Amino acid sequence: MSIRLARIYDAPGSDDGYRVLVDRLWPRGVSKERAELDEWAKDAAPSTELRRAFHAGELVGDAFDAAYRTELADNPAVPALRERLAEHPTTTLLTATHDEQHSYLAVLRDVLEGR
Known part of the structure; x- marks a missing residue:
């Protein structure tokens, strides 16, 4: 499984594969x-x-990354998303x-790649 990152404002590419928006x-x-x-996760x-803490400057850099990883560890949406992405050779x-x-x-x- 290959996972790429892109901006939603960029034109879709023919090699994007499964396209997932990850924004609230x-x-x-x-x-x-x-x-x-293909999905809005x-x-x-x-x-x-x-x-909000990030935009207020209360959590930046590694502190934000650690807090987000903690959220992801307890988030049941993540294993379900990982399973869906495994069905596609490329995901953006x-x-x-x-x-x-x-x-x-x-x-x-x-996190999705197990790192």
């Missing part, structure tokens, strides 16, 4: 048709409380975040 809120300005999603995104996790490579998606990818 629907991204502004993106229609469901344009997004070309909002339950695997950081909780509202964790997201999508977010509205500006830098998907240095966001919670990288933490989620590591």
Whole structure:
């Protein structure tokens, strides 16, 4: 299973495979048709409380990553998501975040890959 990260605002690629939006809120300005999603896994995104703490500057960097990993460890949506993703050779996790490579998606990818 190969997991890629991308922004929902980027045009879908022919090599994206299974496309999963991982955000609690629907991204502004993106229609469901344009997004070309296979799944919206909002339950695997950081909780509202964790997201607010991040945006307020209360949790940044490694502290945020650790808090998110703790949430993921107790989140029943994660094993279910892992099972669905295992059915696809390539998955692209999508977010509205500006830098998907240095966001919670990288933490989620590591957890889904067992790292």
